[in-house]
Amino acid sequence: MAYLELKNVSKLFGPVAAVKDFHFAVAKGAFVSLLGPSGCGKTTTLRMIAGFEMPDAGAITLDGTDITSVPPNRRGTGMVFQAYALFPNMNVRDNVAFGLEVTGHPKQEIEGRVREMLALVRLDDTAKRFPHQLSGGQQQRIALARALAIRPRVLLLDEPLSALDAVVRVALRGEIRRIQLELGITTVYVTHDQEEALSISDRVVVMNQGLIEQAGTPEEIYRQPKTRFVAAFIGTANQLNGVVVDRTQVRFGETMLRAPVPSGLKESSKVVVLVRPESIAIHAAAPTDAHNVLEGTIQTITFLGPITRLGVDIGGTRVVADMAASSRAAFTHTQHVWLSFPPDACQVMAEK
Amino acid sequence: MIPWSRSPHQKISAWLGVVPFLAFCLAFEIVPVLLLLSGSFSDKNGAFSLGNYAKISAPIYVRSFWNSIQLSAITAILGASLGLLFGYAIFRLPAPRVREALIALSDVTTNFAGAPLAFAFIVILGSNGVVTLAFEKYLALKLYPTFSIYSYSGLVLAYLYFQLPLMILLIIPAFAGLRREWWESAHNLGANTIQYWRRIALPILTPSLIAGIVLLFANAFGAYATAWTLGGSNITLATIQIAFTITGEVLHDPGAGDALAVVSLLIMGVCIAIYQFANSRARRWAR
Amino acid sequence: MKQRPPVLQGLLVALFVAYMILPIIATYTFSIATKWDITLMPEGYTLEWYQTAFDHPYFSITLTNSFIVSIAAVLVGLLFIVPTTYWVHTRVPAAKPLLDLLMILPFGIPAVVLALALIRVYAFPPFARSPFLLISACVIFSMPFMYRPISNSLMAIDVHTLTESALSLGANTLQILIRVIAPNILPGILSGSLLVFATVFAEFTLANLITGASFKTFPILLVEFTRRDGRIAAALSVISFTVAWFASIAILWVSGRGRKPTEEALGAR
Ligand SMILES: Nc1ncnc2c1ncn2[C@@H]1O[C@H](COP(=O)(O)OP(=O)(O)O)[C@@H](O)[C@H]1O
Ligand SMILES: [Mg+2]
Numbered sequence: 001m002a003y004l005e006l007k008n009v010s011k012l013f014g015p016v017a018a019v020k021d022f023h024f025a026v027a028k029g030a031f032v033s034l035l036g037p038s039g040c041g042k043t044t045t046l047r048m049i050a051g052f053e054m055p056d057a058g059a060i061t062l063d064g065t066d067i068t069s070v071p072p073n074r075r076g077t078g079m080v081f082q083a084y085a086l087f088p089n090m091n092v093r094d095n096v097a098f099g100l101e102v103t104g105h106p107k108q109e110i111e112g113r114v115r116e117m118l119a120l121v122r123l124d125d126t127a128k129r130f131p132h133q134l135s136g137g138q139q140q141r142i143a144l145a146r147a148l149a150i151r152p153r154v155l156l157l158d159e160p161l162s163a164l165d166a167v168v169r170v171a172l173r174g175e176i177r178r179i180q181l182e183l184g185i186t187t188v189y190v191t192h193d194q195e196e197a198l199s200i201s202d203r204v205v206v207m208n209q210g211l212i213e214q215a216g217t218p219e220e221i222y223r224q225p226k227t228r229f230v231a232a233f234i235g236t237a238n239q240l241n242g243v244v245v246d247r248t249q250v251r252f253g254e255t256m257l258r259a260p261v262p263s264g265l266k267e268s269s270k271v272v273v274l275v276r277p278e279s280i281a282i283h284a285a286a287p288t289d290a291h292n293v294l295e296g297t298i299q300t301i302t303f304l305g306p307i308t309r310l311g312v313d314i315g316g317t318r319v320v321a322d323m324a325a326s327s328r329a330a331f332t333h334t335q336h337v338w339l340s341f342p343p344d345a346c347q348v349m350a351e352k
Numbered sequence: 353m354i355p356w357s358r359s360p361h362q363k364i365s366a367w368l369g370v371v372p373f374l375a376f377c378l379a380f381e382i383v384p385v386l387l388l389l390s391g392s393f394s395d396k397n398g399a400f401s402l403g404n405y406a407k408i409s410a411p412i413y414v415r416s417f418w419n420s421i422q423l424s425a426i427t428a429i430l431g432a433s434l435g436l437l438f439g440y441a442i443f444r445l446p447a448p449r450v451r452e453a454l455i456a457l458s459d460v461t462t463n464f465a466g467a468p469l470a471f472a473f474i475v476i477l478g479s480n481g482v483v484t485l486a487f488e489k490y491l492a493l494k495l496y497p498t499f500s501i502y503s504y505s506g507l508v509l510a511y512l513y514f515q516l517p518l519m520i521l522l523i524i525p526a527f528a529g530l531r532r533e534w535w536e537s538a539h540n541l542g543a544n545t546i547q548y549w550r551r552i553a554l555p556i557l558t559p560s561l562i563a564g565i566v567l568l569f570a571n572a573f574g575a576y577a578t579a580w581t582l583g584g585s586n587i588t589l590a591t592i593q594i595a596f597t598i599t600g601e602v603l604h605d606p607g608a609g610d611a612l613a614v615v616s617l618l619i620m621g622v623c624i625a626i627y628q629f630a631n632s633r634a635r636r637w638a639r
Numbered sequence: 640m641k642q643r644p645p646v647l648q649g650l651l652v653a654l655f656v657a658y659m660i661l662p663i664i665a666t667y668t669f670s671i672a673t674k675w676d677i678t679l680m681p682e683g684y685t686l687e688w689y690q691t692a693f694d695h696p697y698f699s700i701t702l703t704n705s706f707i708v709s710i711a712a713v714l715v716g717l718l719f720i721v722p723t724t725y726w727v728h729t730r731v732p733a734a735k736p737l738l739d740l741l742m743i744l745p746f747g748i749p750a751v752v753l754a755l756a757l758i759r760v761y762a763f764p765p766f767a768r769s770p771f772l773l774i775s776a777c778v779i780f781s782m783p784f785m786y787r788p789i790s791n792s793l794m795a796i797d798v799h800t801l802t803e804s805a806l807s808l809g810a811n812t813l814q815i816l817i818r819v820i821a822p823n824i825l826p827g828i829l830s831g832s833l834l835v836f837a838t839v840f841a842e843f844t845l846a847n848l849i850t851g852a853s854f855k856t857f858p859i860l861l862v863e864f865t866r867r868d869g870r871i872a873a874a875l876s877v878i879s880f881t882v883a884w885f886a887s888i889a890i891l892w893v894s895g896r897g898r899k900p901t902e903e904a905l906g907a908r
Contacts, residue, residue, distance in 0.1 A: 050536075050540055051540075052536055052539075052540075072536075072539045072540055073539050073540070073541075073542045073543060073544060074542075075540075077540065078540070078541075079536070079537065079540045081533045081536070081537065082533075084531060084533060085531070085533035085534065085536075085537045086537075087534055087537070087538070087551075087552050087556075088556060088637040089552065089555040089556050089637065090552075098538070098541055098543070098551070099541030099542050099543075102538075102541065102542050102543040102544075102547045102551075103542040132636060132637070143537075146537070146541065147540075147541075150541055150542060363730075363731065363733075366726070366730040366731045367731055367734065369722070369723070369726040369727075369730060369731065370723060370726065370727060370731065370734050370737070370738070372719065372723070373719045373720070373723040373741075374741075376719055376775075376778075377741050377744075377779070379775075380757065380775040380776065380778070380779050381744065381745070381748070381753070381779045382744075383760065384753075384756035384757050384759065384760040384761075385748065385752075385753075385756050387756065387759060387760055388752070388755065388756045388759060391759065437651065438651055438652070438654075438655045441647075441648045441651035441652050441655075442652060442655070444648060445648070445652065450652075454652065454655070454656070456887075456891055457656070457659055457660075458659075459887065459890075459891075460883065460884065460887040461659045463837060463838065463841070463883065463887070464663075464880070464883060465841075466841055466842075466843050466844075466858060467841075467843050467858050467861045467862045467865065467876070467879070468666070468841070468858075468861065468875075468876040468879040468880055468883075469662070470865070471666065471861070471865050471869075471872050471873065471876045472662035472663060472665065472666040472876060472880075473662055474865065474869070475662065475665045475666050475669045475869075475873065476661060476662050476665045480675075480676035480677070481665075482665050482675070482679065483661070485677075485678075485679055486679060489679060513658070513659070513662065516655075516658070517659065570746065570747070573749070574748075574749030574750065574751075574752075575749075576749070576750060576751050576843075576844045577843040577844050577858070577862075580843075580844075580862070581843075581862050581865055584866075591749055591750075591751045594749075594751045594752060594755060595751050595754075595844075595847075595848060597755070598751075598754065598755055598758060598848050599847075599848065599851070606759070609755055610755075610759075613751075613752040613755050613756070616749055616751075616752055617747070617748065617749075617752060620746075620747040620748065620749065621747055623747070624743060624746060624747040628743070
């Protein structure tokens, strides 16, 4: 039961394909993030939903009707931009009321809606202020109130937090999610910040060079990256180059690694074994009962707050492993250590 | 030596560095203008008097100010409206090279004031000018004697030549300051093009427009060479009357000259003050 | 913003260009026309008017005088404005509003009023009617043109950070000025100088009222000829325009070159 659907949508800018054959459905009330590096086509996708860009191929449907050629001012999509999109000549009330006023809503309804929206974003007392008198975070909350005031069918946000300080960014993304759940509004959120996407979305669409790399829940994206790109882009993953021996073993240098090899990968084909640093255990002495043991020397010790990350040189390959910060004192620079990780923490994918 | 340690000691001595320039300005600008001001309130013996201002209430002086104000207002408003229109057309040009060339052309032509410009207009719009002849030949339209480049209507055309590019130069940065997000937000919220212009773009441009209009007004009000070359003593403008009190072509009355100059300064001062205020408004939004 | 029909836009632009260049082209043509007062196009071409203009005894005198006044105004302006602006930007930022105000004042004083004020005060020798008084007036009148490019380039380069990073790398004050600051504000200094030169060269009002017949400048000669002989006036106007074009092209060239390093710096960020 797709509410918003993009059907094989493509967009070209001259010879450059910004978005290629994008096919994706958003359920009603869902919070979906488009995640990917700068220039991968996230904004273009969002702008096609809003109607600011016309797809060169494909169609967009909303609630069962084709909106591909509906002009932006009749789509009922509320959009929040990266920054500075509040009208500088209007105070907060007028900004929030704008969409209702231009579409001829009765005055009383407008006043009620403005109050409701300002309460929703918890800025009730700013109605008379002008944008330049607000902080960046407050401006973005007003921008959100303004977009929501028209009761849009879909809320679109294009990196709304990227111009803000780290602390405000984290607080406000929680706010956005709270408001989204409160209103149950279907939301498409664009970001290049993987932590942001994983923390607030129902579903994440990872994009690269105009293509969808993978779509799924945040857990799926993190635990079962389908491509090397996703694995490298989301969080940190060690990539060990090896050769398939059989269905359960991959040879990495001199070491045999136990790992589930997907059926598509033939014997002796070149593969990459992905292991997240938090899945790796670190031992001062050679462990006897562990699978997948690698021997190496500590190169770097990086304190990261709750965890400490060790960089270990395994015969020329650098592998990072995390441990609780409390056990840090146990290891020193250039110390000889053993790493181990369970087979089910490994993910094997083709090298190319 | 460290160029700027911020001790208060150094700060006071640092102000000394401004003294030579300040002295020059005092000597050749501020003190002479202040003396002009005090002179305008004195009689021949140096006693306080409003006599000079009584003198300049004579019809010829009142008319000269009225003409100056009219000419400045007409060329400012025409220049600003046309500048807004042409400026927008130039700003929206898809080819950046052409756009930059036109901005450069404006840069050059807005400084083409004075005698050569006045003469160029005589060449095209004088009684035997090429445009005058072309109008007669192709449109069967006799410009003269209804129109004359040597009259006020001619002055308007000649002044527009430097007013229009000045406005274009002032307004293009203001157009550039209109963020795409404002149009897109408005459109996204349901506004059409007219609603966007009326409620967002024009209000945001208003301070720049006002700044442009008063600057153009001041620019025209202070002008002398173009009018003098075109019309000579047939044109009655404030600046021309002031010049007469120096060259002594008519009655040579220093006191009246001082009073005329002070009234002009007052008008210019009001323009500059409005300009500064409007400009600070415009800057507040252009963050 | 809907895409305006390009026809209307093109028409507007063409109209603007025509209005801006028609008078100039007509003047250039008129200056080499044998006779051009009944026909739509000149009846023939000649350089006679230029010859007559060059042969006029006042031609070289006024041209020289104008060059003297313009160059002197540039030099005096540089002498006062460059050190003062640099000084204020680096040492006494508190004086910046005062400096800005001083640089706005000339816009509010019509040339005739400035001339009148100076003539009243400096009515005694050696100032009265002297080129020296004229040059001072021209400096005052043109100083905003000198100040703005210099001030802008000083602001664009962020003198403080540049100086502090140069200091931290071990440079001394002189090295900083010569090797770091000067090359960065040179385009500003050059375009300011060219602007002042062009403005003062074309300045008629101050010259006519302050020195007048005792020290004639080129625009004074031009105005005289517009009343006496249009052909020669045309030749003189063309010379005037040409000087202005050259100055403008030089300014564009200088500021175009000056913009590049900043853009590269921005791009590298
Ligand atoms: N208006 C445009 N004209 C030309 N190319 C564009 C335009 N908008 C975007 N692109 C190009 O399309 C690609 C995708 O851009 P965008 O959707 O903005 O990426 P993202 O938002 O993921 O950073 C980029 O290569 C960008 O340069
Ligand atoms: Mg983007």
